[in-house]
Each structure stands twice: as C-alpha cells, then as structure tokens.
Amino acid sequence: MRTLLRRQRYLLDYSLSSLARRPGKHLALLMVYTLVVFLLASTLLFTQSLRREAALILADSPELIVQRLIAGRHDLMPADYLHRLGQIRGVSDAYGRLWGYFYDPAVKANYTLLVPREEPPTPGEVRLGAGVARARGLGVGDYLSLRSAQGEPFSFRIAGLLEAQTELVSSDLMLLNAEDFRRFFAFPADRFTDLVLRVRNPSEVRKVAEKIALTLPDTRPILREEILRTYDALFGWRQGLVILLLGGALLAFVIFAFDRAAGLSAEERREIGILKAIGWETGDVLRMKFWEGAALSLTAFLAGYLLAYAHVFFFAAALFAPVLKGWAVLYPDFRPLPFIDGLQVATLFFFTVFPYTVATIVPIWRAAITDPDQVMR
Numbered sequence: 436m437r438t439l440l441r442r443q444r445y446l447l448d449y450s451l452s453s454l455a456r457r458p459g460k461h462l463a464l465l466m467v468y469t470l471v472v473f474l475l476a477s478t479l480l481f482t483q484s485l486r487r488e489a490a491l492i493l494a495d496s497p498e499l500i501v502q503r504l505i506a507g508r509h510d511l512m513p514a515d516y517l518h519r520l521g522q523i524r525g526v527s528d529a530y531g532r533l534w535g536y537f538y539d540p541a542v543k544a545n546y547t548l549l550v551p552r553e554e555p556p557t558p559g560e561v562r563l564g565a566g567v568a569r570a571r572g573l574g575v576g577d578y579l580s581l582r583s584a585q586g587e588p589f590s591f592r593i594a595g596l597l598e599a600q601t602e603l604v605s606s607d608l609m610l611l612n613a614e615d616f617r618r619f620f621a622f623p624a625d626r627f628t629d630l631v632l633r634v635r636n637p638s639e640v641r642k643v644a645e646k647i648a649l650t651l652p653d654t655r656p657i658l659r660e661e662i663l664r665t666y667d668a669l670f671g672w673r674q675g676l677v678i679l680l681l682g683g684a685l686l687a688f689v690i691f692a693f694d695r696a697a698g699l700s701a702e703e704r705r706e707i708g709i710l711k712a713i714g715w716e717t718g719d720v721l722r723m724k725f726w727e728g729a730a731l732s733l734t735a736f737l738a739g740y741l742l743a744y745a746h747v748f749f750f751a752a753a754l755f756a757p758v759l760k761g762w763a764v765l766y767p768d769f770r771p772l773p774f775i776d777g778l779q780v781a782t783l784f785f786f787t788v789f790p791y792t793v794a795t796i797v798p799i800w801r802a803a804i805t806d807p808d809q810v811m812r
Contacts, residue, residue, distance in 0.1 A: 472739025484771035531627030560594040566606030
C-alpha cells in the first residue's frame with residue numbers, strides 16, 4: 436500500500452512538472468476552463484438561491500387563496516362568500532384580504548397596496564417597502580402624497596419601513612389601514628379582493644379545493660404548492676435563458692474538449708514515446724496524464740466555483756441579476772443568503788470535469804499503446 440501511494444506521488448510530481456514546462460499553454464487553458472465554470476456556477480447558484488428565498492418567504496403563506504372570476508377575469512369577492520367557504524369541512528380559518536395596485540406617475544411605477552391582517556397601521560399612516568422609499572426619497576416620519584383614481588388627494592405619514600430581508604417581494608409594497616384602503620380606491624364595503632383559507636390537515640388541501648369549486652363554481656382556488664411551482668418554473672426558465680446566452684462560451688468549451696480528444700501535439704507524442712522507451716508502462720503513462728488533467732480540471736473547477744460564490748453572495752450576482760430577478764422600475768436591492776446545494780455541485784462537477792478528463796485520456800491511451808519508435812517519428 437505504501438509503495439502504491441509513493442508511486443502515485445511520484446507520478447503526480449512528474450505531472451505537475453510537466454504542466455510547469457509549458458506554462459503559457461496551460462495557463463490559457465486554465466483561464467478558459469475557469470471562466471466556463473464561473474459562468475455556469477454563477478447562474479446555478481443565484482437561481483437556486485432565488486428558489487430558496489421564495490420558498491422561505493412563502494412557507495408561512497396560506498394553504499388556499501380563493502379568487503372570484505367573471506368572464507375569465509379576476510373580480511371582487513362578495514363578503515357573503517366568506518361565511519359559505521368557512522362552513523366547508525376541514526377549513527379552520529377564513530378571512531378576506533384587501534389589496535390592489537396603484538400607478539404612481541411621479542416615479543412611473545406600480546405600487547402594491549395591502550391591508551395586513553395583523554398589526555395594521557393606524558389611520559393616516561403607512562409602512563413602505565424599501566423600493567418605494569428609495570424611489571420617492573422618503574424615510575420614517577415623512578409624508579407620502581398620492582392622488583387616487585377619483586382625483587382625491589391623500590397624504591400618508593411613513594410609520595416604518597419593511598425589513599430588508601423581504602425586499603425580494605416587498606420592494607413595491609405599501610401597507611395601510613383597511614379604512615384608508617377603501618377610501619383610497621372607493622372600494623365597496625361588502626367586497627374583498629380575495630379570500631384566504633387555512634386548512635387543518637395539509638393532506639386535505641386538494642380535497643377542500645375541490646369542495647370550493649363545487650360550492651362556488653365562479654371561484655378559483657389557488658394552492659400554495661401551485662404558487663411555489665410557478666416561481667420554480669419562472670426561475671428555471673430564466674436560468675435556461677442565461678445558459679442559452681452563454682451558449683457561445685459553452686460551445687467553445689465543447690469544441691475545445693473534442694479538439695483535445697482528436698489527438699495530441701507532436702511534442703506530447705514525443706514525450707510519451709520517450710517515457711515508453713525508457714521503461715514506462717502504458718498504465719504509468721495513463722496515470723501520469725490522468726493526474727495532469729485532474730490537477731488542471733480540479734484547479735479550474737475550484738477557482739471558478741469560488742469566484743462564482745463570491746460573485747453571487749458578496750457582489751449580488753451583478754452580471755446576471757437583471758435577467759434572473761426580472762425587470763422592474765422599483766428594483767429590489769436583494770442580496771441572497773449563502774447557500775450551497777450538494778447535488779448541484781456534484782452535477783456541475785460531473786458535467787465540467789468528467790468530459791475534459793475523458794477527452795484527454797482517450798488520445799493518450801492511443802499514443803501509449805503505439806510502438807515508441809513510431810510515436811517519436
């Protein structure tokens with residue numbers, strides 16, 4: 436065992452010295468390889484972080500949201516629907532929500548106005564998302580002046596700002612009192628935007644949704660898991676878009692790998708022939724070249740992944756954030772929390788390191804089994 440380890444160490448030493456003899460070629464290869472890993476890892480890390488943040492934010496969201504549809508469009512929900520849905524077996528709690536959108540011509544952006552169920556602001560006060568506060572240059576204690584769709588002026592005192600940790604979904608949010616909401620939108624007193632249901636047993640959510648569709652055919656139940664799947668599909672689509680944009684770099688890497696598989700340079704063939712002539716076995720040559728390729732690919736993978744980690748979690752993925760987060764006037768200042776998925780790392784490692792290693796081993800094996808005199812000619 437000790438002899439085998441010592442032999443592998445000698446082969447590794449020779450492989451590293453072989454890399455050092457051609458620094459220009461291998462340094463250029465290392466830079467290209469690292470860049471490919473960096474681009475792919477940055478996209479995967481940031482998309483996975485967005486999925487995780489969305490799942491954490493929506494973890495406490497209601498199991499069921501019920502909307503009313505008229506002619507296929509979302510319509511206001513009558514208050515008497517709340518009592519009828521609350522009587523469905525399995526529903527532990529039901530309440531109506533008030534929320535809507537308001538276009539602010541001052542910053543040319545839409546705000547989301549919402550009445551929180553717990554601890555709503557007092558009349559005349561609001562709590563703002565960070566994006567709204569930045570766009571209007573407001574802070575706690577300042578006043579936000581808006582004009583409703585009916586032309587009536589409203590002035591709200593800023594009672595507080597929403598936490599920065601939720602800015603991915605609260606950047607354009609404006610929390611206000613139910614009375615102020617109804618006055619601002621001239622919202623009917625016997626209507627809600629939609630209804631929220633809590634279900635005692637999570638395994639019965641789909642069954643309750645079926646009962647809702649039978650009880651009130653003009654409504655549409657929306658499950659929390661459906662919202663999560665929608666976010667997952669959205670981020671997956673954007674991830675695919677970025678990878679497609681990186682297709683040129685990926686194609687260049689694939690061409691390079693196939694070029695390596697096509698054959699060795701004359702200098703490399705001569706080196707293998709000399710090693711065979713002085714007594715090296717075919718297995719020793721293969722192991723030596725394997726260590727050479729492994730050292731290069733592992734260095735590129737580690738360097739690319741570490742650079743991608745710093746790019747995503749310390750510099751907020753400045754290269755890809757506009758594409759992966761989406762476009763908006765009130766752009767969220769979102770910094771993802773560090774998170775690494777082991778399966779994702781293994782998948783990236785397999786699809787970047789394994790092809791290159793195989794591509795280098797095949798031509799070396801062909802040269803190693805050839806007669807040394809023929810190889811050196």
